[in-house]
Amino acid sequence: MNLWRIIKPPFWDRGEAAPGTSHHQFDYRRIWKLAVILTGGVSLLPLIVITVVNYTAMQRAIESEFQLRAVRIVSNNRRAISFFLTERKAALDFIVHDNSLEDLKNPERLANILADLGRSFGGGFVDLGVIDASGHQVNYVGPYRLEGKDYSGQEWFEQVAEYGVHVSDVFLGFRKVPHMVIAVKGGTDVDSFYVLRAALSIRPFESLLSNLELSGEGDAFLINREGVLQTPSRHYGDVLGELPLPLPKYTPQTQLMEERNAAGEELLIGYRYIEEGPFILMVVKKKKELMKPWDRVRLELIVFLLVSATVILTVILGMSTYMVRRIQVADEKRVATLHQVEYANKMASIGRLAASVAHEINNPLAVINEKAGLLQDLFKLKKQYEHDERLLGLVDSVVASVDRAGTITKRLLNFARNLEAEVEEVRIEEVIEQVLGFIGKEAELRDIDIRLEVPEDFPPFECDRGKLQQIFLNIINNAFAAVEDGGHLNIRVEKKKPDFVVAIFEDDGCGIPEEDLARIFEPFYSTKTGQGGTGLGLSITYGLVQEIGGHIQVKSQVGKGTRFKVYIPTRAVGKEERV
Amino acid sequence: MKTRVLIVDDEQEFVEALSERLSLRDYDVTTSSSGRDAAENVAQYNYDVVVLDVLMPDMDGVETLKRIKGAKPLTEVIMLTGHATVETAIEGMKLGAYDYLMKPCKDDELFDKIDKASAKKAEHEERIREAKVKEIVSSPRSVLSS
DSSP: OHHHHHHOOTTTTSOTTOTTGGGOOOOHHHHHHHHHHHHHHHHHHHHHHHHHHHHHHHHHHHHHHHHHHHHHHHHHHHHHHHHHHHHHHHHHHHHHHHSOHHHHHOHHHHHHHHHHHHHHHOTTEEEEEEEETTSBEEEEESSSOOTTOBOTTOHHHHHHHHHSEEEEEEEOTTTTSOEEEEEEEEOSSSSSOEEEEEEEESHHHHHHHHTOOOTTTOEEEEEETTSBBSSOOSSSOSTTOBOSSOOOOOOSSOEEEEEEOTTOOEEEEEEEEETTTTEEEEEEEEHHHHTHHHHHHHHHHHHHHHHHHHHHHHHHHHHHHHHHHHHHHHHHHHHHHHHHHHHHHHHHHHHHHHHHHHHHHHHHHHHHHHHHHHHHHHHHHSHHHHTOHHHHHHHHHHHHHHHHHHHHHHHHHHHHOOOOOOEEEEOHHHHHHHHHHHHHHHHHHHTOEEEEEOOTTOOOEEEEHHHHHHHHHHHHHHHHHHSOTTOEEEEEEEEETTTEEEEEEEEOSSOOOHHHHTTTTSTTOOSSTTTTOOSOHHHHHHHHHHHTTOEEEEEEETTTEEEEEEEEESSOOOHHHHO | OOOEEEEEOSOHHHHHHHHHHHHHTTOEEEEESSHHHHHHHHHHSOOSEEEEESOOSSSOHHHHHHHHHHHOTTSEEEEEEOSSOHHHHHHHHHTTOOEEEESSOOHHHHHHHHHHHHHHHHHHHHHHHHHHHHHHHHOHHHHHHO
16 A cells, blocks of 8 residues: 555564564554554544534534525515415405496496506406306406306306305416406395406516525426416426426425425425415425535535644654654664673673683693693703604694693783773874784785775874774774775774764675674684684774773675774773773 | 792692703702792892792782892892783882793793893892992992991
């Protein structure tokens, strides 16, 4: 996973079974995971909860706002329509009761009434007719020739006869123009009643509903109780068309319902049954359009959540990695120090052991030496053995072996000795050049390229010249043993830290295997076994470096070479400080 | 005249072998196995060179050296060290020892050092004699008073 590769902390792949793991106190992965999960959980969880709560609350608020608005529009317009109908019914009622049948039969009078109605109520009244109890239209004023029409037996006429008033659906009728009719009964007798019938244009409804400013591609229209459109709609067909939506159930209040149109879009429908006529007022809005502002808010919320979660996660990952890395570095430093102390202790014990062994061996060696010497003397003095080459050879080899053993014990003592440093001001390049002077011959013979880099004007410092020489000599000797003929040795001197000078010896020799690297400073550890090495060179070097208060580091790659770094303090360490 | 050598070491075998070898080489050898014994010997007899082991059980080398030098300042002392006692050896040399050798030492080196020490002592004594002769020549009375 690529993302993981980016956020993976650098210590993740540190081998778990690395040597010396027991020294490490912490499981970095665990700490890191714990830190990330805990801080992440604690900071992200509330954020997510808050956002979700906010999300639903806002969604609900916006939804209910639209619902309220739809309800308000429906009830407002219902009131207007009801009022319109009631007003016209009342006007007709007044006319019927104010005028006798005789008056109404007079065409002039009726024409006057129609004109007055038109003046008082504005548009709407198209014509007026008077129908007697038998259903014959006895008088008519209006743009259509409808005198003498027989309405008997028609449903509306019977309703008027029975209930005294009738408000019709919108229909085409004889005149082929969508209109509606309000009829009011006059007269009191069952047989001598008459009916005033007025045709109303649907234009006032149309203009009322079509002028509504409706959000969400809204549509407001009237239908009758069979679901036939009574006014033109914007999206659901023209007048007298069948409404392609289910008929809402009757309730006495304004009601909301949710439906889907033919295209499957969610609709919010507000409706109200109008008691004054056979109408249902409907306001239809598309939910998708309504919720558009919500979409923006929602997007903002989600973007906010994602951005803040990303920022929080990034910070947490970064912080955790940084902190755990710091812990790791501190831990590693601690382990390194521990290791160094352990190593120093070990070397000290080895030193003490070496010294006592050397001493115990030196005395018997001295005895052997003298006895063998005496033997030699006796052989030389007495004629009997003077020419016995074999015996003389044996004794010689005893003496030589004692000499060899003595050399070893002396070196051991050298490693372990604890002499007061003889401090003087030294120039390090001088010391190195002197050392190179001792062994320059070998380098020349073997064609080894030695390069010495010391910065110009490298300041002199206080140190034990003799020890420094021996340290450098041992390391350079070691390098010579490692490189092939024609190899390279680079010597650099740098100023490190305020109080230390580093001498770096880099060769391109055979290198030291990692498993040996830990032991090279121990006495008698030699790779030159059988080639005259005693295995004491580096251990003596180690002891010497300790004595001058410095330390030594080695890095090596098999086949590539070895680098020794000798840290030399520029202020000489007194003996009492060292103990 | 044979060079008179006193060998002081607690290692009996070492002392025996070394004294025999020195005798073979025509030295006049005496041995002591302890510092105390050596100090008494030196007080009683005259030796040219003392070969002194620095580390001995009863009296340590430096103490013995002080006694020897106190009794016979002209007697030269060569110190033998077996341990990390180079410091002791150096201290000894500051106190007037002629030289020191690390055990086990090469025989030739030892013999050479004994000879040189003896020569030095001889030369030293020679100069003292010369000085005495001059003194006698310039003021014969002083010989009597000394």
